[in-house]
Amino acid sequence: MAEAVNNDALNPAEENSEANAPKKVKKIKPEKVKAKKEKSTKKSEPSDNSKKKNRKRMSYERKQSFVGFMFTLPWLIGFLMFFFIPAIKSINFSLSDVKIFEDYATEWNNFQNYSNIFKDATFLRNLSSTFGDLAINVPIILVFSLFVAVLLNRKFIGRGIARAVFFLPVIVTTGVVMTAFNGASDTSAVFEGDVSNGIMFSTMNATEVLGSLGLGEQITGYMIAISDRIFDVVWDSGIQIILFLAALQSISPALYEACDVEGATAWEKFWLITFPSVSPIILVNIVYTIVDTFSDPSNAVLSQVDALVTTTFNYGNAAAIVWVYFAIVLVIIGAVFLVCKRLIFYSVD
Amino acid sequence: MNITKAIVSQFTAHKGKKTDKRLWLNIISKFIGKLAVSLILIGLAYVILYPLIFCISQAIRLPADMYDPRVIYIPQHFTWQNFKDAWSFLEYPRILMNTINVSLWPTLLQLCTCALAGYGFARFKFKGKGLMFGLVILTFIVPPQTISVTTYTTFRYFDPFYIFSGLNLVGIMPADYIDITDTLWSFILPALFASGIKSGLFIFVYRQFFRGFPKELEEAAYIDGCGSFETFLKILVPNAVPAFVTVFLLSLVWYYNDYYTVPLFLPQTEVLSSSLNDMFTNMTTVGGLYAGVDEVLIYPIWRAGIILYILPLLIMFLLFQRKFTESIARSGIVG
Numbered sequence: 200m201a202e203a204v205n206n207d208a209l210n211p212a213e214e215n216s217e218a219n220a221p222k223k224v225k226k227i228k229p230e231k232v233k234a235k236k237e238k239s240t241k242k243s244e245p246s247d248n249s250k251k252k253n254r255k256r257m258s259y260e261r262k263q264s265f266v267g268f269m270f271t272l273p274w275l276i277g278f279l280m281f282f283f284i285p286a287i288k289s290i291n292f293s294l295s296d297v298k299i300f301e302d303y304a305t306e307w308n309n310f311q312n313y314s315n316i317f318k319d320a321t322f323l324r325n326l327s328s329t330f331g332d333l334a335i336n337v338p339i340i341l342v343f344s345l346f347v348a349v350l351l352n353r354k355f356i357g358r359g360i361a362r363a364v365f366f367l368p369v370i371v372t373t374g375v376v377m378t379a380f381n382g383a384s385d386t387s388a389v390f391e392g393d394v395s396n397g398i399m400f401s402t403m404n405a406t407e408v409l410g411s412l413g414l415g416e417q418i419t420g421y422m423i424a425i426s427d428r429i430f431d432v433v434w435d436s437g438i439q440i441i442l443f444l445a446a447l448q449s450i451s452p453a454l455y456e457a458c459d460v461e462g463a464t465a466w467e468k469f470w471l472i473t474f475p476s477v478s479p480i481i482l483v484n485i486v487y488t489i490v491d492t493f494s495d496p497s498n499a500v501l502s503q504v505d506a507l508v509t510t511t512f513n514y515g516n517a518a519a520i521v522w523v524y525f526a527i528v529l530v531i532i533g534a535v536f537l538v539c540k541r542l543i544f545y546s547v548d
Numbered sequence: 549m550n551i552t553k554a555i556v557s558q559f560t561a562h563k564g565k566k567t568d569k570r571l572w573l574n575i576i577s578k579f580i581g582k583l584a585v586s587l588i589l590i591g592l593a594y595v596i597l598y599p600l601i602f603c604i605s606q607a608i609r610l611p612a613d614m615y616d617p618r619v620i621y622i623p624q625h626f627t628w629q630n631f632k633d634a635w636s637f638l639e640y641p642r643i644l645m646n647t648i649n650v651s652l653w654p655t656l657l658q659l660c661t662c663a664l665a666g667y668g669f670a671r672f673k674f675k676g677k678g679l680m681f682g683l684v685i686l687t688f689i690v691p692p693q694t695i696s697v698t699t700y701t702t703f704r705y706f707d708p709f710y711i712f713s714g715l716n717l718v719g720i721m722p723a724d725y726i727d728i729t730d731t732l733w734s735f736i737l738p739a740l741f742a743s744g745i746k747s748g749l750f751i752f753v754y755r756q757f758f759r760g761f762p763k764e765l766e767e768a769a770y771i772d773g774c775g776s777f778e779t780f781l782k783i784l785v786p787n788a789v790p791a792f793v794t795v796f797l798l799s800l801v802w803y804y805n806d807y808y809t810v811p812l813f814l815p816q817t818e819v820l821s822s823s824l825n826d827m828f829t830n831m832t833t834v835g836g837l838y839a840g841v842d843e844v845l846i847y848p849i850w851r852a853g854i855i856l857y858i859l860p861l862l863i864m865f866l867l868f869q870r871k872f873t874e875s876i877a878r879s880g881i882v883g
């Protein structure tokens with residue numbers, strides 16, 4: 200069967216041209232048939248004839264659907280080999296004791312790993328801290344990236360340079376450089392007084408300045424928390440800015456012209472034209488941001504998993520944690536989908 | 549007559565003044581708006597550029613300047629020595645070649661195979677397409693850590709669909725499996741089958757692009773006797789440059805920056821991302837080259853290492869920058 204289909208896949212052109220332009224078929228056919236003959240001689244000669252008949256009976260739609268399947272076949276093989284089988288194995292790991300010797304062996308252990316993780320206080324703490332970060336960061340990143348994209352979409356001198364700067368985080372952003380950028384502040388206790396040069400982000404001075412202005416400690420702390428976050432937000436929203444910018448550029452200028460004729464203000468234009476037009480991208484951006492935050496190896500839960508794997512070799516427990524984690528992620532993304540589906544405006548096409 | 553003239557002139561003069569005032573108001577408000585926008589943009593650009601400026605500033609100073617409270621950005625004693633030290637400590641040329649090996653080939657393969665899959669999903673109808681595309685999205689959503697350990701076992705005991713076990717039974721293969729960890733195959737094979745780093749996202753990008761592509765051109769090609777694959781190569785690929793540029797850059801960047809899968813699948817291969825990750829600890833640990841040296845004095849070398857790490861990406865970005873920004877706008881991601 201597989202071969203039969205294979206032969207058909209080799210020259211769908213014939214079929215297409217038969218369907219669309221019968222005149223040209225004669226010109227092309229001889230070479231194609233030759234090519235096909237060569238192919239088929241390599242494989243099974245006798246079955247060739249019957250397959251030819253089969254092929255003729257195949258409708259254009261079936262042919263097209265087969266060709267489409269062939270296009271996605273490499274991905275499907277890759278998916279089975281490098282995603283599906285590992286995923287099944289991982290689920291198996293999560294349900295069993297994993298023993299490593301020359302090879303590895305798994306032994307069913309009655310959901311022991313799963314009941315373990317809910318007794319584990321560190322996991323719950325890490326989980327809540329990751330979710331807390333997420334709940335704060337996603338809205339900020341969304342609003343910020345839309346804001347910047349709208350600004351970058353205006354015409355001004357040096358727009359090219361500005362865009363290059365804002366896309367820079369996309370290129371450079373990585374845990375390595377980020378820890379290198381931030382890393383020094385972890386050791387800030389080491390430095391005192393005049394050697395504060397080693398610290399990249401010193402909020403110490405800011406605290407002093409704000410304090411000397413007579414602001415209360417609470418306000419100072421709040422402002423510093425914001426200013427600390429600005430850095431993370433700006434550096435995390437590169438892709439989101441790009442996506443919003445692309446969406447903004449695909450809005451037809453005619454809509455804005457119509458608005459100008461009707462005398463709409465910039466504020467109205469934003470809420471009536473810009474915002475509905477980019478709303479599908481808001482969903483994409485939310486999902487992207489969530490996924491990006493969740494799969495960042497440096498976040499609390501995944502660091503814990505990493506430690507389980509590399510230091511205690513507790514593969515079963517690690518797998519269970521990751522699957523629970525993923526289930527929660529999936530629920531969140533599903534909820535976001537359901538909420539956003541109602542709010543999104545899709546243009547007619 | 550005179551009176552009416554006077555009235556008219558007064559009237560027009562008044563009107564003129566009023567429009568003048570409005571014009572000025574308009575100009576001033578526009579100016580203030582522009583000023584505000586540029587201030588905001590400059591401020592945010594500063595936040596982005598600050599770490600780079602800071603790194604460069606520290607990398608080009610003598611360690612003695614680290615103790616000098618007068619030096620904040622502009623060093624008193626300028627030197628290239630830190631770059632030389634970081635260069636030799638990281639064994640830069642060799643490791644850069646490793647990095648390029650690990651990131652460029654998978655990227656190029658992924659570029660092609662994801663395009664094929666994306667085209668298949670965009671243009672054809674076949675059974676189970678919806679489910680398969682859902683699975684594409686799923687591969688993107690599942691954190692790679694979920695399956696990283698078991699993917700490692702897959703590579704360690706590599707036996708695709710029990711073909712090798714079968715060959716072993718027949719007697720062609722010496723063992724049931726091949727160990728492909730620590731070989732480039734563990735990166736090339738997933739990319740070859742459109743399952744590399746963030747492949748799901750790239751398939752999505754391609755699909756969105758090809759869906760927005762006018763169908764008439766393909767139909768014309770079919771009429772002229774092109775096969776589906778030929779049509780893809782001759783009609784769609786040349787017109788899909790924006791999508792290709794986008795995917796190429798993002799994929800290369802993500803492979804280059806990856807410091808999670810490389811140490812996992814290629815523990816023997818040193819790449820820039822992982823060596824930079826360990827650089828500071830390696831320098832200061834007992835027995836390291838800089839053991840016992842005051843940490844402050846090591847910072848300039850470390851910063852120089854960071855600059856060396858970013859530099860290839862930065863150069864590539866500056867070369868491609870215009871194309872990249874244009875491409876993303878036209879790649880139809882937003883479809």
